[in-house]
Amino acid sequence: MRTGYHKQLSELCTQLSEMCGLTADAMDRATQALLDADLTLAEQVIADHAHIALLNRRAEETALKLLALQQPVAGELRTIVGSIRISADIERMGALAVHVASISRLRHPECALPNDVRASFAEMGTRAVQLARTAQEVLRSPDPEKAARLHDEDDAVDAEHRHLFTLLIDHKWQDGVCSAVDVALLGRYYERFADHAVEIGRRVIFEATGGLPANKQLA
C-alpha cells in the first residue's frame, strides 16, 4: 500500500510539473499571438485553458485522497499541502495567459501593441515563459537553489514592467487611451504570471527545507 502511495505522490508532482509546462506553452503562444495579431493562435490558447483547469481539479482530488487515505507526516505532508497551493498558482498562470490572448483577440485584426512597446513585450514574454519552465523543472526535480533563482530571474520582468510605466506615464504617449489601457493591463498580466512562478519556487523551497523565504505576494 505504501508503494502505491509513493507512486501516487510522485505522480502528483509529475502532474503539477506538466501543468506548469502547459502554462509556459500557453504564455509562449499568447505572446506570439499578441506580437503577430494571430487570431487562430489566440483562440487556441483560450480553448486550451479548460484542459489546465481540469488537471488542476484532478490534482487537488489526488492530494485530498492522499491526505485521507495515507496520513502523511513531515516532509510528505508539506509536499501534499504545498501541491494544493501550487495547483492554484498554476491555474492562475493559465488564466493570465488567456487574458493576454483575449486582448489580442479583442483587437484583431489590429495589433494590440504599438511599435514602441513591442520589444518590451517580446522580452517580458520570453522571461515569463522561462520562469514557468524553471518552475516546471523544480516541480519535477525539487532543487531549492534553482527554485531560489526564480526570485532573482523575476527582477528582469519587474524592471521591464517599470519601464513600460515610464513609457506610459512619464513620456508623451502618442498611441491613445485605448492602447495605453491595453498595455497597462497586459503588463500587469505578465508581472503576475511571473510572480506565480516565483511563488511556486517558494513553495518548493518550503517543502524541501520547512522554511518559507520572503514572498513577493504584494505585487
Add this chain to the structure above:
Amino acid sequence: MRTGYHKQLSELCTQLSEMCGLTADAMDRATQALLDADLTLAEQVIADHAHIALLNRRAEETALKLLALQQPVAGELRTIVGSIRISADIERMGALAVHVASISRLRHPECALPNDVRASFAEMGTRAVQLARTAQEVLRSPDPEKAARLHDEDDAVDAEHRHLFTLLIDHKWQDGVCSAVDVALLGRYYERFADHAVEIGRRVIFEATGGLPANKQLA
C-alpha cells in the same frame, strides 16, 4: 485530545473569518483614501497589511498541525484543506486593498480619480466590501445558500467594471493617459478582490457539500 482538536478546528475557522473581516476593513479604508485623496488613511492600509500576512502564515501553520496530528477525514479534511486555499485568497484580497491605497498615495495630493468615475468607484468599493463581509460571515457560520449568493452579488461589480471600460474606451476620455491607466488598474483590483470573495464562497460550498460549483477564476 479530540476535544482540543475540535477547538483548534473551530479556532481556525474563526481566524479565517476575522482575517476576511480585516480585508473588508482594508478595502473600505482604501476606497475612502482613494475618494478623498487621504494620505494618512492610505498609509495605514499599507502598514496594516503586514498583520494580515502574519495571520495568513499562522492559519496555514495551524492547518498543517491539524493535518499532521489529527488525521482528519471526510468533511473535516475538506475544511482544513479548504482553509489553506481560503487563506491564500484572503491574503490576495489584502494585497489588492494595498494596491488601491498605493495608487492613492502615489497621486497624493491629487486625487487619482477624475470626477466622471468617482461614483463608479464609490459603488464598486461598497459592493466589494459587502462581498468580503458576506465571505466573513459564511466563514464563521458556513451557509451554502448565502455562500452561493456571493456569485450573484459579484455580477454588480462586474457590471460596474464593464461600465468603466466603456468610459475609458468607447467614449471620449478627456482626463489623459496617466489617469486612464490608473483607472484601468484600479478597476481590475476591485474586480479581482470581489472574485476572491466569490472563490471563498465556492470553497465554503465545497466544504459543506463536497461539490465545487462552477468558478469565475478566468476573470
